[in-house]
Amino acid sequence: CIRDRYPDRPMAIYPIRVFPDPVLRAGTSPVTDFGSELRRLADDMLETMYAAPGVGLAAPQIGISKQIFVADIGDGPFAMVNPEIVETSGKWKFEEGCLSVPGYWWEFSRPAFARARGLDLDGEPVEYAGDELMGRLLQHETDHLIGTLLLERLPRRLRKDALRDLRNGVPSSGNE
Numbered sequence: 001c002i003r004d005r006y007p008d009r010p011m012a013i014y015p016i017r018v019f020p021d022p023v024l025r026a027g028t029s030p031v032t033d034f035g036s037e038l039r040r041l042a043d044d045m046l047e048t049m050y051a052a053p054g055v056g057l058a059a060p061q062i063g064i065s066k067q068i069f070v071a072d073i074g075d076g077p078f079a080m081v082n083p084e085i086v087e088t089s090g091k092w093k094f095e096e097g098c099l100s101v102p103g104y105w106w107e108f109s110r111p112a113f114a115r116a117r118g119l120d121l122d123g124e125p126v127e128y129a130g131d132e133l134m135g136r137l138l139q140h141e142t143d144h145l146i147g148t149l150l151l152e153r154l155p156r157r158l159r160k161d162a163l164r165d166l167r168n169g170v171p172s173s174g175n176e
């Protein structure tokens with residue numbers, strides 16, 4: 001587990017940036033330095049994600065405009081650097097939430113299957129793919145790195161209601 005790589009150093013838990021923090025909408029730069037700093041960042045992001053708790057966390061969510069996300073959907077932690085969705089297929093409806101839009105979930109469709117290509121923490125090419133939760137996670141986290149929140153992926157009407165609820169501080173109305 002990569003969380004144990006720095007036993008003498010306490011992990012850092014970052015505050016999570018929430019909507020409408022502009023850093024969530026800003027673009028990100030590709031990671032070009034692969035070394036201990038990047039590993040520390042990934043470790044801290046995982047710690048922050050587990051503490052939240054969440055199943056994925058992208059760097060802009062802790063105010064860092066770099067192309068990296070971490071995730072663990074139950075099979076163990078992994079990190080992806082400079083990821084890109086290269087294939088999607090099918091359709092899957094799922095109630096999706098985001099640590100940066102806390103307390104809200106919306107049920108909507110995205111492609112069921114997604115394949116993402118990028119680099120690992122050593123800068124080596126890596127690919128992750130999956131359907132349902134894994135497919136959804138890859139799309140959601142890669143979206144964060146292009147400044148896109150799940151709000152932008154909602155169908156128009158649901159999005160309008162969502163933005164109104166957020167503006168008024170109304171708790172998640174679900175999908176009735």
Ligand code: NI
Binds near residue numbers: 098
């Ligand atoms: Ni998110």
